[in-house]
Amino acid sequence: MAWVPLKGFLAKSGLRSGGAFGAASTHTSSALSDTEKLAMLDELEQSGLGWFWASDAQGNITYLSAAIADRIEVPLIEILGQPLSNMFVCADRDGRSKSLSLMLGAHKSFSGIAVRAEKRPEGAVLRLSGRPAFNGEKFAGFRGTGSDITDEFFREEETVRLAKYDSLTGLSNRYRMKHRIESTLTAFKAAKRNCAVMMLDLDKFKHVNDTLGHAAGDELLKQVADRLQRSLEVECEIGRLGGDEFQVMIPDKDDRGELGEIALKVITMLRQPYSLEEGRCVIGASIGIAIAPHDGVNADDVVRSADLALYAAKNGGRGQYRFFSGELENEALFRRRLEENLGVAVQEEQLFLKFEPMVSAEDGTVRALETHICWMHDQRGEIDEEEFALILDGSSQVVEVGTWAIREACRHAAQWPDTIRLAVNIPVALFAHDGFVDAVAEALEQADLAAHRLELEISEAVFFGDANAVDRTLAQLFKLGVRLTLDEFGSGYSSLAYLRRAPFDTIKIDEALVSEAEQHDSKELGLIRAIVALAGALEMDTIANGIETTEMFARLKECGVKHMQGPIFSDPVTSDVVETELVGELWKIAPSGDRMKRAKRRTVFRKIQVIHDDHSYEVTLRNLSRSGALIQGLSDVPKGTQFVVDLGGGQLAVATVIRTNGDTQGLEFEQSLVDDGSGGLCTRNRVSPYALASAGTPLAALSQGNYNAMQGGLLGQGAGSIPQFGYAAPTRHDAA
Known part of the structure; x- marks a missing residue:
């Protein structure tokens, strides 16, 4: 059917002023003639305020406002005579709306369905409404209206997207x-x-x-x-x-x-x-x-x-x-209890210092010692400097502990040769404290220590505070005569403005930058060279931290870095070691690749369960590696015996005895353990809670207990077997 104006379509369809577009009843009076009504509808259609469409009983489009065709950018001649459900598709991207063909097939009125032209899926969005038309009892197709809702649709779609x-x-x-x-x-x-x-x-x-x-x-x-x-x-x-x-x-x-x-x-x-x-x-x-x-x-x-x-x-x-x-x-x-008890630790003298050497790159002479705070806890034992720094970082006792550290460090340094400086890291909270400068002056006076021997390491984070207060504190420290080091320089957010504002004596190159230089290309080394050149231009020293290999030491020395520290020279040591090394001539340390930064190990001297057949034995785990373990406590265990080692928390490892000596057995795991991310080891897989549930246990997260009571035995053996191995008499080490 060729397109005809709305007036002609209504006349041809016999609907005139009745049906879907006309008045509800021919008996209703109106001041407008049919011609005037049709003219008004034509104007409405052309204005874009109201669009119209119609289909025959087979669902083919028999009429469509030309404005709709223009809006969806499809020629009208390509639309007329085509099935409506083929020309338009639902615009709902999530597919929640019913399909257009299903609604048309139901021969029932519908409204508000958003559609797009099938040929223009990213084009305009229309809202269609329609109602069935009948010739007597016979279905004659649909008559409906449409409107452009593109802007509204995309606003709603964006709102929905932002909600998710x-x-x-x-x-x-x-x-x-x-x-x-x-x-x-x-x-x-x-x-x-x-x-x-x-x-x-x-x-x-x-x-x-x-x-x-x-x-x-x-x-x-x-x-x-x-x-x-x-x-x-x-x-x-x-x-x-x-x-x-x-x-x-x-x-x-x-x-x-x-x-x-x-x-x-x-x-x-x-x-x-x-x-x-x-x-x-x-x-x-x-x-x-x-x-x-x-x-x-x-x-x-x-x-x-x-x-x-x-x-x-x-x-x-x-x-x-x-x-x-x-x-x-x-x-x-x-850990929260530790943070709360820091104040008590200071009062009861549970804190102590360790010192890490800072070595001249030129001749290996120790020029300074950096302080690290440790804690001898009555329950936990020694809490090393790395863990203590993390505890202190989240504590309200930063000022109290930091003040104690400066005072204690100065007391130790007073006993060292005058050529050795002392470096103390200053937390931001301590730097910003009103009594900070006075505390430093008091510590120097009490220890009778020359101010130039105290080096305060200040991170860039101190500059995030009040600029006037920061500048005032820096000026007071400069007047006091202490040395200042800009810590963690090159960490990615360094600013030359800091160097202009503060009288720094040393730039400390960030450990992360050193690590990147060791693992990747020469860009980081180029940046380190630039930092060294900058320090030289400003008459400052440089120090690199965290050196672990002789190769990195050589590269940094070639870049011109003057001082270095890290595991390649020494881990932090006690004050007794420092005093011993500083007696007599200069303390020199040669870099050595044999000094590896050891990953922290979890305690392995603990009781665990091992299962043979369906019988469980309690033994002492003495040693643990990726490939095996050393257990102690059983006697008369032959080589080739297979155990399931229960490491707790649902961690079961099948292992074979590969060597035995009295009450001690060396085990080899069938499947190697993997890193747990914190320096320890764990099994790849654990007991499935679904398996436990199928054995009669309620489905729940795994507990920290052992899993030797699963129905039928972990090795699939029947219950009630007799233990094949006896317990050995405990050694003095076990008793400990």
Whole structure:
């Protein structure tokens, strides 16, 4: 049917002023004639305020306002005679609306359906309404109206998108992630499937915001989101929960070896340098990992477990991942108690200092010693300098502890040769304290220590505060005569303005920059050369921190760095060692590659269960490695005996005795252990809570107990077997 004006179509269809477009009754009086009514409808159609369409009984388009064809950019001649359901498709991207063909096939009125032209899926959006027309009892097709709702549709679509997605990064937002995790875990619980949740927090992001501005921080978050999406090459859902906190859900993944590799890849990618319009920066990331149903059955429990693991990763030194275990909650509580008890530790003299040598790159002579605070806790034992720094960072006792450290360090330094300087790291809270300068002056006076022998290491974070107060404090310190070091220079948010504002004597190159220079190309070395040149121009010394290899030492020396420190020279040592080394001639330390920075080891001298057949034995775990373990406590165990080693928390490792000596057996694991992200080891997989549930136990997260009571025995043997091995008499070491 060729297009005809609305007036002709109405006349031809016999509807005239009745039907879908006319008056409800021919008996209704009107001041307008039929001709005037049709003219008014023509004007309405041409104005765009009202559009019309019609179809025959087969659903083919018999009439369409020319304005509609123009709006959807499809020639009218290509539309007329075509099925309406072929020409238009529902505009709802999520597919929630019923299909147009189903509604037309029902021969019932409809309204408000949003459609797009099938040939122009990204074009205008129309809202169609229609009602069936009948010739007597016979269905004659549809008559309807349309309107352009493109702007309204996209506004609503954007509103819906913003309700689910983060407007800055385009990742899922907190609401969507919560809904996705809840719905996924509910479905996976019924299907007995696993699901991992990662909580990710950026390290040092706040410094970027504070130094380069919020615009730089926003751009950095966009780049982080992009790197996250590129580094996660598995099916997953990635979300930004707000600030610098991200969340990742990985379905059907419970292998902690694979999850650890994924986390390590993410951490490695995120700590690569970023280029922003405002400058170059380097940040890091910490990750906590929990797995459902092992670490929680419902969404709240799993996310809480991942949060605890993230907290542990950050407290463990940042830039690492950590799997959840039932011990973490106790660790978190214990750490909070430690923070609360710092004041008592100072009063009861539980704190003590260790000193790390700063060595001349030229001749290996120790020129200064940097102080580190440690804590001899009555329950925990020695808390080393790294862990103590993390405890102090979150404590309200920073000023009290920092003041004590300056006083105690000066007391020790007074006993050293005059050629040895003392370096003390100054927390931001202590620097900003009103009595800080007076405390430094008092410490020098009490120890009778020359001011130039005290070197205060100040990070760039102190400049985030009140500029006048900062400048006033720096001027007072300069007048006092102490040396000043700008700490962590080159960490990605350094500013030359700091060097102009403060009378620094030394620039300390950030450890992260040194690490990057060791692992990657020469760009970082070029930056280090530039820092050395800058320091030389300003008549300042340079010191590099965290040197671990002789190769890096040689490169930094070639760059012109004057002083260095790190494991290649010495770990922090006690005051007794310092006093012994400083007796007589100069203390010299040659760099040695044999000094490796040792990863922290978890205590392995503990009681565990080993299972043979279905009988469980309690033994002492003496040693643990990736490939095996050393146990003690059983006698008459022949080589070749197979055990299941229960390391707790659902961690079962099948092992074979490869050597035996009295009450001690060396075991070789069938499957190697993997890193747990914090310097320890764990099994790839754990006992499935679904398996425990099938044996009669309620479905729940794994406890920290042993798992030797599963129905039928862990090795599939029948119950009631007789123990084959006896317990050996405890040695004096065991009794300890």
